Structures are given as C-alpha cells and as structure tokens.
Amino acid sequence: MQASDQLTLLEALLPIAHDAGKLIMEVYQSDFAVRGKADASPVTEADEKAEAIILKALAELPLQFPVVAEEACAAGEIPEIGDCFWLVDPLDGTREFVNRNGEFTVNIALIEHGRPVLGVVLAPALGQLYAGSLAGGAFYEDSSDRRPIHVRAPAPDGxxxxxxxxxxxxxxxxxxxxxxxxxxxxxxxxxxxxxxxxxxxxxxxxxxxxxxxxxxxxxxxxxxxxxxxxxxxxxxxxxxxxxxxxxxxxxxxxxxxxx
CATH class of the missing domain: 3.40.190.80 (D-Maltodextrin-Binding Protein; domain 2)
Structure with missing residues (x-):
C-alpha cells in the first residue's frame, strides 16, 4: 500500500471512530441491558450499534477491503480475507463499559500481509484518541490538541x-x-x-x-x-x-x- 493511501485512510477513520463513540456514549448514559454471548463475554446494544455505524462507513471508503468485526464474527459472519483486511472492535472493554469506569475504546485497524499498518483507538468517555500509521507515525488527539507520540526507553530504576x-x-x-x-x-x-x-x-x-x-x-x-x-x-x-x-x-x- 502506498504511504499516501495509509495517511488518507487514517484521516478517514477519525470521524468514523467519533461517530461510533458518540453512539456508545448515548447508550453509556442510559439504563442499558447486558447480555451474554456464546463465549460468556458480555455484549450490549452499544457494541452492536457502534459496529453497524463503522461497517457502513468503511463500505463507503474509496479503498475497499474485507472487514472482520467482533459482533459479526460472533454471529458467524466471517469474510474471506486477503492480503489486506480491516479488524474492528466497536467496543473494546465491554466489562469496563458495564462497570462505568470509562476505560473502553473504539478500535479500527487495517492489516496488510499479517501486520497492522494503521489504526485508531478512541476512548470516548475520556475524550482521548490515539492513532497512527507506519507511513506517518503516531499521534494523540483530544478536544484541543494533536501531538506526535513515541515510545520511550525504560528508566534505569525499572x-x-x-x-x-x-x-x-x-x-x-x-x-x-x-x-x-x-x-x-x-x-x-x-x-x-x-x-x-x-x-x-x-x-x-x-x-x-x-x-x-x-x-x-x-x-x-x-x-x-x-x-x-x-x-x-x-x-x-x-x-x-x-x-x-x-x-x-x-x-x-x-x-x-x-x-
């Protein structure tokens, strides 16, 4: 994939993640119900409705790839994947969502040849977004700022x-x-x-x-x-x-x- 395609796709993901996050917060502030899936993990209407928003938006992007999404897979809807495909977790940390501690995220990533080449992680309750691509580096964004981020070396004391x-x-x-x-x-x-x-x-x-x-x-x-x-x-x-x-x-x- 061209570097320019990575950068374009990443910017296109940001409003998609925010739209999903807005819906999640509407459910978060309501008296929502919690159900159990076949693997005993919890699921709410926020998971399902946020995934529907993301899938619809990804289908409208100019570059098209198969989408592997958590709730669709739980329902047995697993697409054939090729060298490039999307991985979507519309509400990662459903237990944190249910416990109302704010530490849940919207996750969207693009995989190419087995490796993640770009992705966005939005924590809507915290107002925090992390995103990055191999072509353009990583950044953190909130309501007032976008700044580049980078890993660090461990400190001498541990x-x-x-x-x-x-x-x-x-x-x-x-x-x-x-x-x-x-x-x-x-x-x-x-x-x-x-x-x-x-x-x-x-x-x-x-x-x-x-x-x-x-x-x-x-x-x-x-x-x-x-x-x-x-x-x-x-x-x-x-x-x-x-x-x-x-x-x-x-x-x-x-x-x-x-x-």
Missing amino acids: LDVLASRSHGDVTALEKLLAGRKVRNIVNAGSSLKLCLIAAGKADIYPRQGRTMEWDIAAGHAVLAAAGGQVQTFEGGPLLYGKPGFENPHFVASGQQAFF
Missing part, C-alpha cells in the same frame, strides 16, 4: 508495567517478570494499555490470557507507528489473519523489546 484490569493473573505476571527490575505495575482496561506504551507513559504490557485479533490490532498499529512492538512468547512478531483470529500470549513493549 520497568513501568501495565496489567489488565479485568483479566489479570498476578502469579503468571510475577513469574514472567522474575529477574527484571520493576518500578510500577498499573492496571488499565482495554487497548489503552498499548496506547500508553506508544505515548511513552509505560514500558511493557504482558498478556497471558485469551485475546482476539480485533481486541489489540488497533492498539498494536498505534504502538508500531510509535516505534514499539508486540511479540509472542517465542520472541517473534505477533501476526494477524490467524485461523480463528485468536492470539497467543504476547508482550507489547516500547523502545526496548522484551525478548
């Missing part, structure tokens, strides 16, 4: 580690970090963890639980654009388009790779 708020395994995390100097461990929700590393506010995010590709692709895209990486526990890059779209355990990191 790593700032991010852990999942809703899916943590303290024993597994301690085992993984054994022998490494750790300064802080902070819990956070949704794909914001990858964005915090991209913004130079943390160093690593290990994940040893089940995740799907749409959960992290947009955050991975922002992190890669900011100079970071996501590795499997074997040390190789985390790739996309896997059978079933399920991820292995991984570690997201900034300037210094974990493995």
Whole structure:
C-alpha cells in the first residue's frame, strides 16, 4: 500500500471512530441491558450499534477491503480475507463499559500481509484518541490538541508495567517478570494499555490470557507507528489473519523489546 493511501485512510477513520463513540456514549448514559454471548463475554446494544455505524462507513471508503468485526464474527459472519483486511472492535472493554469506569475504546485497524499498518483507538468517555500509521507515525488527539507520540526507553530504576484490569493473573505476571527490575505495575482496561506504551507513559504490557485479533490490532498499529512492538512468547512478531483470529500470549513493549 502506498504511504499516501495509509495517511488518507487514517484521516478517514477519525470521524468514523467519533461517530461510533458518540453512539456508545448515548447508550453509556442510559439504563442499558447486558447480555451474554456464546463465549460468556458480555455484549450490549452499544457494541452492536457502534459496529453497524463503522461497517457502513468503511463500505463507503474509496479503498475497499474485507472487514472482520467482533459482533459479526460472533454471529458467524466471517469474510474471506486477503492480503489486506480491516479488524474492528466497536467496543473494546465491554466489562469496563458495564462497570462505568470509562476505560473502553473504539478500535479500527487495517492489516496488510499479517501486520497492522494503521489504526485508531478512541476512548470516548475520556475524550482521548490515539492513532497512527507506519507511513506517518503516531499521534494523540483530544478536544484541543494533536501531538506526535513515541515510545520511550525504560528508566534505569525499572520497568513501568501495565496489567489488565479485568483479566489479570498476578502469579503468571510475577513469574514472567522474575529477574527484571520493576518500578510500577498499573492496571488499565482495554487497548489503552498499548496506547500508553506508544505515548511513552509505560514500558511493557504482558498478556497471558485469551485475546482476539480485533481486541489489540488497533492498539498494536498505534504502538508500531510509535516505534514499539508486540511479540509472542517465542520472541517473534505477533501476526494477524490467524485461523480463528485468536492470539497467543504476547508482550507489547516500547523502545526496548522484551525478548
């Protein structure tokens, strides 16, 4: 894909994400119902309606690619994918949404040859947007500012580690970090963890639980654009388009790779 196409598509994603975020906030401020999916994960009307907004808008873009979206996949609607495809999680962090802590996001990413080349992560309740492309770098945007972001090198006194708020395994995390100097461990929700590393506010995010590709692709895209990486526990890059779209355990990191 041409660099100019990446930049154009990324800018086109921003209003799409904001439109989905606006709908999500309308539901968030209402007395919404929570249902369970086949895998026992929660789903609300915000997930479904936001996904419909995103799918419609992606279908109107001048460049067309297959779309793998969480709720459509849960309903058995899984498209054939090629070298390029979209990964969409309309409401990442549904548990955070239900718990009303604000740490949920709209995630949209474009995958090319197994790697995320651009993506946007919007946290509508926090008024924060992270976005990036391999062609143009990463940036943070709020209501008053847009500024470039980049990963950092770990501090001499230890790593700032991010852990999942809703899916943590303290024993597994301690085992993984054994022998490494750790300064802080902070819990956070949704794909914001990858964005915090991209913004130079943390160093690593290990994940040893089940995740799907749409959960992290947009955050991975922002992190890669900011100079970071996501590795499997074997040390190789985390790739996309896997059978079933399920991820292995991984570690997201900034300037210094974990493995």
